[in-house]
Amino acid sequence: MPARSTRAKTAAVAEARLIAGVDEAGRGPLAGPVAVAAVILDPARPIVGLNDSKKLSEARREALYPQIIEQALAHCVVMVTAEEIDRINIYQATMAGMCRALAGLATTPHEALIDGNALPRDLPCAGRAIIGGDALEPAISAASILAKVTRDRWMVALDSEHPGYGFAVHKGYGTPAHLEALKRLGPCPHHRRSFAPVKLLVDQGVLF
Template sequence: MQSGFLTAGVDEAGRGPLAGPVAVAAVILDPDRPIAGLNDSKKLSEKKREALYPLILERALACCIVLVEADEIDRLNIFQATMAGMSRAVAGLSRVPGEALIDGNKLPKDLPCAGRAIVGGDALEPAISAASILAKVSRDRLMVAMDDTFPGYGFAVHKGYPTPAHLAALERLGPCPQHRRSFAPVRRLLEGSASD
Protein backbone atom coordinates (compact mmCIF):
# COMPACT_ATOMS: atom_id res chain seq x y z
CA MET A 1 0.00 0.00 0.00
CA GLN A 2 1.39 3.37 -1.02
CA SER A 3 1.04 6.27 1.37
CA GLY A 4 2.85 9.57 1.18
CA PHE A 5 5.64 10.60 -1.13
CA LEU A 6 8.61 8.25 -1.10
CA THR A 7 12.14 9.37 -1.91
CA ALA A 8 14.91 6.97 -2.90
CA GLY A 9 18.60 7.71 -2.45
CA VAL A 10 20.93 6.27 -5.09
CA ASP A 11 24.72 5.89 -5.09
CA GLU A 12 27.45 3.67 -6.47
CA ALA A 13 30.79 2.22 -5.43
CA GLY A 14 33.60 1.10 -7.67
CA ARG A 15 33.82 3.41 -10.66
CA GLY A 16 37.59 3.79 -10.37
CA PRO A 17 38.87 0.20 -9.93
CA LEU A 18 40.48 -1.81 -12.72
CA ALA A 19 38.61 -4.98 -11.74
CA GLY A 20 35.25 -6.16 -10.50
CA PRO A 21 31.77 -4.74 -10.92
CA VAL A 22 30.31 -1.35 -10.11
CA ALA A 23 27.85 -1.76 -7.24
CA VAL A 24 24.80 0.51 -7.23
CA ALA A 25 22.25 0.77 -4.44
CA ALA A 26 18.88 2.48 -4.09
CA VAL A 27 17.33 2.96 -0.65
CA ILE A 28 14.02 4.34 0.59
CA LEU A 29 14.46 5.16 4.27
CA ASP A 30 11.62 4.93 6.78
CA PRO A 31 11.16 8.36 8.43
CA ASP A 32 9.75 6.56 11.49
CA ARG A 33 12.90 4.45 11.93
CA PRO A 34 15.88 6.82 11.64
CA ILE A 35 19.40 5.40 11.54
CA ALA A 36 22.05 7.31 13.47
CA GLY A 37 25.52 7.74 11.98
CA LEU A 38 24.71 7.74 8.27
CA ASN A 39 27.34 9.52 6.18
CA ASP A 40 29.24 9.25 2.91
CA SER A 41 30.64 5.69 3.04
CA LYS A 42 34.14 7.01 2.22
CA LYS A 43 34.08 9.06 5.44
CA LEU A 44 33.21 6.04 7.61
CA SER A 45 35.56 3.32 8.84
CA GLU A 46 35.07 -0.19 7.48
CA LYS A 47 33.87 -1.28 10.94
CA LYS A 48 31.25 1.49 11.02
CA ARG A 49 30.04 0.68 7.48
CA GLU A 50 29.73 -3.01 8.39
CA ALA A 51 27.71 -2.08 11.50
CA LEU A 52 25.35 0.21 9.54
CA TYR A 53 24.80 -2.23 6.64
CA PRO A 54 22.39 -4.63 8.45
CA LEU A 55 20.61 -1.71 10.13
CA ILE A 56 19.88 -0.14 6.75
CA LEU A 57 18.59 -3.44 5.35
CA GLU A 58 16.41 -3.97 8.42
CA ARG A 59 14.96 -0.45 8.83
CA ALA A 60 14.61 0.83 5.26
CA LEU A 61 11.21 0.65 3.56
CA ALA A 62 12.93 -0.72 0.44
CA CYS A 63 16.46 -1.39 -0.84
CA CYS A 64 17.91 -2.76 -4.04
CA ILE A 65 21.57 -3.50 -4.78
CA VAL A 66 22.64 -4.04 -8.39
CA LEU A 67 26.01 -5.17 -9.76
CA VAL A 68 27.13 -4.09 -13.22
CA GLU A 69 29.82 -6.58 -14.23
CA ALA A 70 33.19 -5.83 -15.84
CA ASP A 71 32.15 -7.07 -19.32
CA GLU A 72 29.16 -4.70 -19.37
CA ILE A 73 31.39 -1.84 -18.17
CA ASP A 74 33.73 -2.60 -21.09
CA ARG A 75 30.80 -2.71 -23.53
CA LEU A 76 29.04 0.49 -22.38
CA ASN A 77 31.89 2.51 -20.73
CA ILE A 78 32.00 3.21 -16.99
CA PHE A 79 29.72 6.24 -17.05
CA GLN A 80 26.93 4.55 -19.05
CA ALA A 81 27.30 1.35 -17.00
CA THR A 82 26.86 3.34 -13.78
CA MET A 83 23.80 5.14 -15.17
CA ALA A 84 22.28 1.80 -16.25
CA GLY A 85 22.94 0.39 -12.77
CA MET A 86 21.22 3.37 -11.15
CA SER A 87 18.10 2.93 -13.29
CA ARG A 88 18.03 -0.81 -12.51
CA ALA A 89 18.45 -0.24 -8.77
CA VAL A 90 15.53 2.22 -8.64
CA ALA A 91 13.38 -0.04 -10.84
CA GLY A 92 14.22 -2.98 -8.55
CA LEU A 93 12.82 -1.34 -5.40
CA SER A 94 9.81 -3.12 -3.92
CA ARG A 95 8.07 0.28 -3.50
CA VAL A 96 7.84 2.93 -6.20
CA PRO A 97 9.49 6.20 -5.19
CA GLY A 98 8.11 9.56 -6.29
CA GLU A 99 11.64 10.85 -6.69
CA ALA A 100 15.16 9.43 -6.85
CA LEU A 101 17.99 11.49 -5.40
CA ILE A 102 21.17 10.63 -7.29
CA ASP A 103 24.63 11.34 -5.94
CA GLY A 104 26.55 13.37 -8.53
CA ASN A 105 25.74 15.84 -11.29
CA LYS A 106 24.12 13.55 -13.90
CA LEU A 107 20.81 11.72 -14.05
CA PRO A 108 20.19 8.40 -15.82
CA LYS A 109 17.90 8.96 -18.81
CA ASP A 110 15.61 6.01 -18.13
CA LEU A 111 14.86 6.42 -14.42
CA PRO A 112 11.43 4.96 -13.62
CA CYS A 113 10.51 8.09 -11.61
CA ALA A 114 11.46 11.77 -11.30
CA GLY A 115 15.11 12.32 -10.44
CA ARG A 116 17.34 14.97 -8.92
CA ALA A 117 21.14 14.98 -9.06
CA ILE A 118 22.86 16.24 -5.90
CA VAL A 119 26.60 16.90 -5.94
CA GLY A 120 28.07 15.58 -2.67
CA GLY A 121 24.67 14.07 -1.90
CA ASP A 122 26.22 11.10 -0.10
CA ALA A 123 27.17 13.49 2.74
CA LEU A 124 23.97 15.61 2.57
CA GLU A 125 21.03 13.24 2.10
CA PRO A 126 20.62 10.33 4.54
CA ALA A 127 19.02 8.10 1.86
CA ILE A 128 22.01 8.65 -0.46
CA SER A 129 24.39 8.00 2.46
CA ALA A 130 22.56 4.73 3.13
CA ALA A 131 22.81 3.78 -0.56
CA SER A 132 26.53 4.59 -0.60
CA ILE A 133 27.08 2.31 2.43
CA LEU A 134 25.12 -0.59 0.89
CA ALA A 135 26.98 -0.24 -2.42
CA LYS A 136 30.43 0.01 -0.82
CA VAL A 137 29.99 -2.86 1.67
CA SER A 138 28.45 -5.13 -1.00
CA ARG A 139 31.29 -4.45 -3.40
CA ASP A 140 34.04 -4.76 -0.79
CA ARG A 141 32.69 -8.14 0.36
CA LEU A 142 32.56 -9.31 -3.24
CA MET A 143 36.17 -8.26 -3.87
CA VAL A 144 37.31 -10.11 -0.73
CA ALA A 145 35.57 -13.26 -2.03
CA MET A 146 37.09 -12.66 -5.48
CA ASP A 147 40.54 -12.76 -3.88
CA ASP A 148 39.98 -16.51 -3.25
CA THR A 149 38.87 -17.14 -6.84
CA PHE A 150 41.69 -15.10 -8.39
CA PRO A 151 44.59 -15.23 -5.90
CA GLY A 152 47.71 -13.14 -6.30
CA TYR A 153 46.16 -9.81 -7.27
CA GLY A 154 45.44 -8.64 -3.72
CA PHE A 155 41.74 -7.89 -4.35
CA ALA A 156 40.92 -8.29 -0.64
CA VAL A 157 43.32 -5.46 0.17
CA HIS A 158 42.91 -2.86 -2.61
CA LYS A 159 39.43 -3.93 -3.83
CA GLY A 160 40.53 -3.63 -7.47
CA TYR A 161 41.74 -0.01 -7.30
CA PRO A 162 44.93 0.79 -9.27
CA THR A 163 47.39 0.68 -6.35
CA PRO A 164 51.11 0.07 -7.03
CA ALA A 165 50.69 -3.49 -5.65
CA HIS A 166 47.74 -4.16 -7.97
CA LEU A 167 49.55 -2.75 -11.01
CA ALA A 168 52.60 -4.90 -10.18
CA ALA A 169 50.41 -8.03 -9.86
CA LEU A 170 48.68 -7.19 -13.14
CA GLU A 171 52.08 -6.90 -14.82
CA ARG A 172 53.19 -10.21 -13.32
CA LEU A 173 50.02 -12.30 -13.77
CA GLY A 174 48.22 -10.56 -16.64
CA PRO A 175 44.51 -9.68 -16.42
CA CYS A 176 41.98 -12.11 -14.91
CA PRO A 177 38.38 -12.44 -16.20
CA GLN A 178 37.27 -9.75 -13.71
CA HIS A 179 39.59 -7.06 -15.06
CA ARG A 180 38.03 -4.25 -17.07
CA ARG A 181 39.60 -4.50 -20.50
CA SER A 182 38.62 -0.94 -21.46
CA PHE A 183 40.58 0.65 -18.59
CA ALA A 184 43.95 2.03 -19.71
CA PRO A 185 46.38 -0.02 -17.55
CA VAL A 186 44.64 -3.29 -18.48
CA ARG A 187 44.24 -2.30 -22.13
CA ARG A 188 47.94 -1.36 -22.40
CA LEU A 189 48.95 -4.76 -21.01
CA LEU A 190 46.69 -6.59 -23.45
CA GLU A 191 47.92 -4.51 -26.39
CA GLY A 192 51.51 -5.12 -25.29
CA SER A 193 51.05 -8.90 -25.11
CA ALA A 194 49.27 -8.89 -28.48
CA SER A 195 52.25 -7.19 -30.13
CA ASP A 196 54.84 -9.53 -28.54
Protein backbone atom coordinates in the same frame (compact mmCIF):
# COMPACT_ATOMS: atom_id res chain seq x y z
CA MET B 1 19.90 -10.39 -9.89
CA PRO B 2 18.84 -7.48 -7.65
CA ALA B 3 18.66 -8.05 -3.91
CA ARG B 4 15.20 -6.94 -2.80
CA SER B 5 13.96 -5.99 0.65
CA THR B 6 10.91 -7.85 1.95
CA ARG B 7 9.40 -5.31 4.37
CA ALA B 8 5.61 -5.33 4.09
CA LYS B 9 4.18 -2.07 2.82
CA THR B 10 1.63 -0.55 5.15
CA ALA B 11 -1.15 1.86 4.20
CA ALA B 12 0.80 4.69 5.79
CA VAL B 13 3.83 3.94 3.62
CA ALA B 14 1.67 3.73 0.52
CA GLU B 15 0.30 7.21 1.21
CA ALA B 16 3.67 8.76 2.06
CA ARG B 17 5.90 10.48 -0.48
CA LEU B 18 8.65 7.95 -1.01
CA ILE B 19 12.14 9.28 -1.70
CA ALA B 20 14.92 6.94 -2.84
CA GLY B 21 18.60 7.69 -2.51
CA VAL B 22 20.91 6.26 -5.19
CA ASP B 23 24.68 5.93 -5.18
CA GLU B 24 27.45 3.71 -6.53
CA ALA B 25 30.76 2.23 -5.45
CA GLY B 26 33.63 1.11 -7.63
CA ARG B 27 33.74 3.40 -10.65
CA GLY B 28 37.52 3.76 -10.51
CA PRO B 29 38.98 0.27 -9.93
CA LEU B 30 40.75 -1.77 -12.59
CA ALA B 31 38.82 -4.92 -11.67
CA GLY B 32 35.44 -6.00 -10.41
CA PRO B 33 31.93 -4.66 -10.90
CA VAL B 34 30.48 -1.29 -10.10
CA ALA B 35 27.87 -1.65 -7.37
CA VAL B 36 24.79 0.59 -7.41
CA ALA B 37 22.30 0.83 -4.56
CA ALA B 38 18.90 2.45 -4.12
CA VAL B 39 17.37 2.93 -0.67
CA ILE B 40 14.06 4.29 0.61
CA LEU B 41 14.49 5.16 4.27
CA ASP B 42 11.67 5.06 6.82
CA PRO B 43 11.16 8.56 8.30
CA ALA B 44 9.73 6.92 11.41
CA ARG B 45 12.92 4.94 12.00
CA PRO B 46 15.90 7.29 11.51
CA ILE B 47 19.37 5.75 11.42
CA VAL B 48 22.03 7.61 13.39
CA GLY B 49 25.47 8.09 11.88
CA LEU B 50 24.73 7.95 8.15
CA ASN B 51 27.35 9.65 6.00
CA ASP B 52 29.26 9.32 2.76
CA SER B 53 30.67 5.78 2.92
CA LYS B 54 34.14 7.09 2.02
CA LYS B 55 34.13 9.15 5.23
CA LEU B 56 33.32 6.14 7.41
CA SER B 57 35.64 3.42 8.63
CA GLU B 58 35.12 -0.11 7.39
CA ALA B 59 33.94 -1.12 10.86
CA ARG B 60 31.39 1.69 10.94
CA ARG B 61 30.08 0.80 7.47
CA GLU B 62 29.71 -2.82 8.48
CA ALA B 63 27.80 -1.77 11.61
CA LEU B 64 25.43 0.48 9.66
CA TYR B 65 24.82 -2.03 6.86
CA PRO B 66 22.45 -4.36 8.80
CA GLN B 67 20.63 -1.37 10.30
CA ILE B 68 19.91 -0.02 6.83
CA ILE B 69 18.79 -3.45 5.59
CA GLU B 70 16.49 -3.88 8.60
CA GLN B 71 15.04 -0.39 8.91
CA ALA B 72 14.74 0.82 5.32
CA LEU B 73 11.34 0.63 3.66
CA ALA B 74 13.00 -0.75 0.54
CA HIS B 75 16.49 -1.37 -0.80
CA CYS B 76 18.11 -2.88 -3.86
CA VAL B 77 21.75 -3.39 -4.83
CA VAL B 78 22.83 -4.36 -8.35
CA MET B 79 26.25 -5.26 -9.69
CA VAL B 80 27.28 -4.19 -13.19
CA THR B 81 30.00 -6.52 -14.44
CA ALA B 82 33.41 -5.66 -15.83
CA GLU B 83 32.30 -7.13 -19.17
CA GLU B 84 29.41 -4.68 -19.41
CA ILE B 85 31.63 -1.80 -18.27
CA ASP B 86 34.06 -2.62 -21.09
CA ARG B 87 31.24 -2.91 -23.59
CA ILE B 88 29.37 0.34 -22.90
CA ASN B 89 31.89 2.34 -20.77
CA ILE B 90 31.86 3.05 -17.04
CA TYR B 91 29.60 6.10 -17.25
CA GLN B 92 26.85 4.31 -19.17
CA ALA B 93 27.25 1.22 -16.98
CA THR B 94 26.75 3.33 -13.87
CA MET B 95 23.69 5.04 -15.35
CA ALA B 96 22.23 1.65 -16.29
CA GLY B 97 22.92 0.35 -12.80
CA MET B 98 21.04 3.27 -11.25
CA CYS B 99 17.96 2.51 -13.34
CA ARG B 100 18.14 -1.18 -12.45
CA ALA B 101 18.53 -0.49 -8.74
CA LEU B 102 15.48 1.78 -8.71
CA ALA B 103 13.47 -0.68 -10.78
CA GLY B 104 14.43 -3.42 -8.33
CA LEU B 105 12.92 -1.69 -5.31
CA ALA B 106 9.89 -3.42 -3.80
CA THR B 107 7.92 -0.21 -4.30
CA THR B 108 8.39 2.59 -6.83
CA PRO B 109 9.51 5.87 -5.24
CA HIS B 110 8.00 9.22 -6.15
CA GLU B 111 11.46 10.73 -6.58
CA ALA B 112 15.05 9.53 -6.77
CA LEU B 113 17.92 11.58 -5.35
CA ILE B 114 21.05 10.72 -7.34
CA ASP B 115 24.54 11.42 -6.08
CA GLY B 116 26.43 13.41 -8.72
CA ASN B 117 25.66 15.88 -11.48
CA ALA B 118 23.83 13.73 -14.03
CA LEU B 119 20.58 11.77 -14.26
CA PRO B 120 20.07 8.52 -16.18
CA ARG B 121 17.67 8.86 -19.12
CA ASP B 122 15.44 5.92 -18.25
CA LEU B 123 14.65 6.51 -14.58
CA PRO B 124 11.38 4.85 -13.50
CA CYS B 125 10.45 7.96 -11.51
CA ALA B 126 11.26 11.64 -11.21
CA GLY B 127 14.88 12.32 -10.35
CA ARG B 128 17.18 15.00 -9.00
CA ALA B 129 20.99 15.02 -9.15
CA ILE B 130 22.77 16.32 -6.06
CA ILE B 131 26.51 16.97 -6.12
CA GLY B 132 28.00 15.66 -2.89
CA GLY B 133 24.63 14.16 -2.04
CA ASP B 134 26.19 11.18 -0.28
CA ALA B 135 27.20 13.54 2.53
CA LEU B 136 24.03 15.67 2.43
CA GLU B 137 21.04 13.35 1.99
CA PRO B 138 20.59 10.43 4.43
CA ALA B 139 18.98 8.21 1.77
CA ILE B 140 21.95 8.71 -0.55
CA SER B 141 24.34 8.09 2.35
CA ALA B 142 22.53 4.83 3.06
CA ALA B 143 22.79 3.83 -0.59
CA SER B 144 26.50 4.63 -0.65
CA ILE B 145 27.05 2.38 2.38
CA LEU B 146 25.09 -0.53 0.91
CA ALA B 147 26.93 -0.22 -2.40
CA LYS B 148 30.37 0.03 -0.78
CA VAL B 149 29.90 -2.84 1.69
CA THR B 150 28.34 -5.10 -0.94
CA ARG B 151 31.15 -4.47 -3.42
CA ASP B 152 33.91 -4.85 -0.82
CA ARG B 153 32.47 -8.21 0.24
CA TRP B 154 32.25 -9.26 -3.41
CA MET B 155 35.93 -8.40 -3.94
CA VAL B 156 36.97 -10.34 -0.84
CA ALA B 157 35.17 -13.38 -2.26
CA LEU B 158 36.85 -12.78 -5.62
CA ASP B 159 40.22 -12.90 -3.90
CA SER B 160 39.60 -16.56 -3.03
CA GLU B 161 38.52 -17.31 -6.59
CA HIS B 162 41.50 -15.53 -8.16
CA PRO B 163 44.35 -15.52 -5.59
CA GLY B 164 47.50 -13.52 -6.11
CA TYR B 165 46.04 -10.16 -7.09
CA GLY B 166 45.29 -8.95 -3.57
CA PHE B 167 41.64 -8.13 -4.27
CA ALA B 168 40.71 -8.53 -0.59
CA VAL B 169 43.13 -5.71 0.28
CA HIS B 170 42.88 -3.14 -2.52
CA LYS B 171 39.38 -4.08 -3.80
CA GLY B 172 40.52 -3.81 -7.41
CA TYR B 173 41.96 -0.29 -7.30
CA GLY B 174 45.20 0.41 -9.13
CA THR B 175 47.64 0.17 -6.24
CA PRO B 176 51.32 -0.60 -6.86
CA ALA B 177 50.79 -4.14 -5.53
CA HIS B 178 47.85 -4.67 -7.89
CA LEU B 179 49.77 -3.35 -10.90
CA GLU B 180 52.71 -5.63 -10.10
CA ALA B 181 50.40 -8.65 -9.81
CA LEU B 182 48.66 -7.70 -13.05
CA LYS B 183 51.96 -7.61 -14.94
CA ARG B 184 53.01 -10.91 -13.39
CA LEU B 185 49.77 -12.87 -13.68
CA GLY B 186 47.91 -11.17 -16.51
CA PRO B 187 44.24 -10.22 -16.19
CA CYS B 188 41.58 -12.41 -14.71
CA PRO B 189 38.06 -12.41 -16.25
CA HIS B 190 37.01 -9.63 -13.87
CA HIS B 191 39.60 -7.08 -14.97
CA ARG B 192 38.31 -4.11 -16.95
CA ARG B 193 40.20 -4.32 -20.20
CA SER B 194 39.03 -0.88 -21.32
CA PHE B 195 40.75 0.73 -18.32
CA ALA B 196 44.33 2.00 -18.37
CA PRO B 197 46.78 0.54 -17.46
CA VAL B 198 45.10 -2.80 -18.22
CA LYS B 199 44.33 -1.64 -21.77
CA LEU B 200 47.89 -0.37 -22.24
CA LEU B 201 49.36 -3.72 -21.25
CA VAL B 202 46.91 -5.59 -23.47
CA ASP B 203 47.70 -3.30 -26.43
CA GLN B 204 51.41 -3.89 -25.91
CA GLY B 205 50.88 -7.63 -25.82
CA VAL B 206 52.41 -7.86 -22.34
CA LEU B 207 49.54 -9.91 -20.95
CA PHE B 208 49.39 -12.56 -23.67
